[in-house]
Amino acid sequence: MTEAPHVVAEGTVLSFARGHRLQHDRVRDVWIVQAPEKAFVVEGAAPHILRLLDGKRSVGEIIQQLAIEFSAPREVIAKDVLALLSELTEKNVLHT
Amino acid sequence: MTLPSPPMSLLAELTHRCPLSCPYCSNPLELERKAAELDTATWTAVLEQAAELGVLQVHFSGGEPMARPDLVELVSVARRLNLYSNLITSGVLLDEPKLEALDRAGLDHIQLSFQDVTEAGAERIGGLKGAQARKVAAARLIRASGIPMTLNFVVHRENVARIPEMFALARELGAGRVEIAHTQYYGWGLKNREALLPSRDQLEESTRAVEAERAKGGLSVDYVTPDYHADRPKPCMGGWGQRFVNVTPSGRVLPCHAAEIIPDVAFPNVQDVTLSEIWNISPLFNMFRGTDWMPEPCRSCERKERDWGGCRCQAMALTGNAANTDPVCSLSPYHDRVEQAVENNMQPESTLFYRRYT
Numbered sequence: 001m002t003e004a005p006h007v008v009a010e011g012t013v014l015s016f017a018r019g020h021r022l023q024h025d026r027v028r029d030v031w032i033v034q035a036p037e038k039a040f041v042v043e044g045a046a047p048h049i050l051r052l053l054d055g056k057r058s059v060g061e062i063i064q065q066l067a068i069e070f071s072a073p074r075e076v077i078a079k080d081v082l083a084l085l086s087e088l089t090e091k092n093v094l095h096t
Numbered sequence: 097m098t099l100p101s102p103p104m105s106l107l108a109e110l111t112h113r114c115p116l117s118c119p120y121c122s123n124p125l126e127l128e129r130k131a132a133e134l135d136t137a138t139w140t141a142v143l144e145q146a147a148e149l150g151v152l153q154v155h156f157s158g159g160e161p162m163a164r165p166d167l168v169e170l171v172s173v174a175r176r177l178n179l180y181s182n183l184i185t186s187g188v189l190l191d192e193p194k195l196e197a198l199d200r201a202g203l204d205h206i207q208l209s210f211q212d213v214t215e216a217g218a219e220r221i222g223g224l225k226g227a228q229a230r231k232v233a234a235a236r237l238i239r240a241s242g243i244p245m246t247l248n249f250v251v252h253r254e255n256v257a258r259i260p261e262m263f264a265l266a267r268e269l270g271a272g273r274v275e276i277a278h279t280q281y282y283g284w285g286l287k288n289r290e291a292l293l294p295s296r297d298q299l300e301e302s303t304r305a306v307e308a309e310r311a312k313g314g315l316s317v318d319y320v321t322p323d324y325h326a327d328r329p330k331p332c333m334g335g336w337g338q339r340f341v342n343v344t345p346s347g348r349v350l351p352c353h354a355a356e357i358i359p360d361v362a363f364p365n366v367q368d369v370t371l372s373e374i375w376n377i378s379p380l381f382n383m384f385r386g387t388d389w390m391p392e393p394c395r396s397c398e399r400k401e402r403d404w405g406g407c408r409c410q411a412m413a414l415t416g417n418a419a420n421t422d423p424v425c426s427l428s429p430y431h432d433r434v435e436q437a438v439e440n441n442m443q444p445e446s447t448l449f450y451r452r453y454t
């Protein structure tokens with residue numbers, strides 16, 4: 001099986017599609033994405049990635065910033081970031 | 097004592113007043129009047145208490161929630177509290193200035209109901225002349241505003257054959273999501289069951305239409321089946337008092353919108369008690385929470401934490417005891433009552449009882 005190419009590249013600039021947003025759930029102490037008539041929990045690195053989406057920074061700039069913040073190799077961060085953002089773009093949670 | 101996990105969503109029934117009179121309305125047979133409706137300050141307090149308790153999404157519903165002049169204000173309260181706000185509307189009272197005001201207030205999503213794709217079908221169910229054109233106009237305004245929109249179609253034996261046209265209308269109007277919801281047989285729906293319940297063939301046809309549409313992609317489809325044709329019950333409301341809380345126009349707090357048919361229990365009101373106290377410790381919310389209340393065959397069933405014994409209101413309506421297993425379940429000793437209703441449906445009624453104030 002071959003993997004589908006990512007719809008998101010380092011030059012892409014993304015933001016949340018209308019009707020979607022990242023939010024901290026104080027009561028349950030988890031990060032969630034609010035969406036039309038549902039909400040889903042985002043864990044691990046995902047909230048750190050998603051909070052940087054502002055419709056101005058490119059994906060590459062986000063990777064750069066996280067690599068510095070977490071003192072982690074850029075290629076490791078890049079893999080996680082591209083996978084997550086591609087998945088959420090395919091689901092129309094994010095858009096360019 | 098550990099507290100139950102908090103609710104995810106609040107259904108705020110702002111009013112039971114509505115320009116339409118659909119015979120499957122989810123409101124109770126005894127509709128609440130305008131004079132009994134909560135005021136803006138009380139609804140604001142309800143929203144604040146809901147957010148504090150852990151509610152994430154508020155669904156402004158009715159009746160027709162746009163009949164309330166304070167809807168825009170309540171949407172901005174929800175926005176301030178970081179609650180995701182969804183407007184569930186018939187669209188017939190929507191115009192451009194009202195939509196702009198809702199948009200500015202921070203409304204997140206709109207669920208717009210359609211009764212049918214044809215004018216005749218829509219007027220037969222909704223009872224309002226010209227409603228279909230107003231709904232189409234409302235959908236175009238919503239689309240232009242950019243607010244995400246779900247079209248909702250309640251289906252039954254009279255319109256179920258037109259599901260493919262419903263999808264076509266949703267695509268034409270630019271809806272991101274469509275909900276095809278078979279009528280649920282409580283309250284008004286139950287009163288009209290002999291006219292509305294689809295045949296097994298119709299149900300299978302509708303399921304095929306939904307699958308075919310999903311295969312096309314580009315449109316997200318929610319599908320709610322009628323449980324009369326099933327042999328295992330639905331996990332009604334995701335379990336009693338587990339995810340969902342409903343506040344009626346007069347402030348009664350319910351685990352589901354049909355729960356007022358449950359006898360011998362007090363329905364707490366937000367005018368007397370806080371939402372958190374009601375959710376956590378009221379007898380109403382605890383009476384069917386979890387699995388301890390279950391009789392056989394539920395008690396020893398491996399599915400008991402999947403379907404939570406099905407629907408309490410259906411057990412009440414069809415067996416006379418809300419603590420019985422949902423009679424949709426083939427393991428219920430009352431399952432023949434559901435089978436009988438399906439069989440009767442070989443000669444359907446054509447008279448409809450329209451929703452109205454008594």
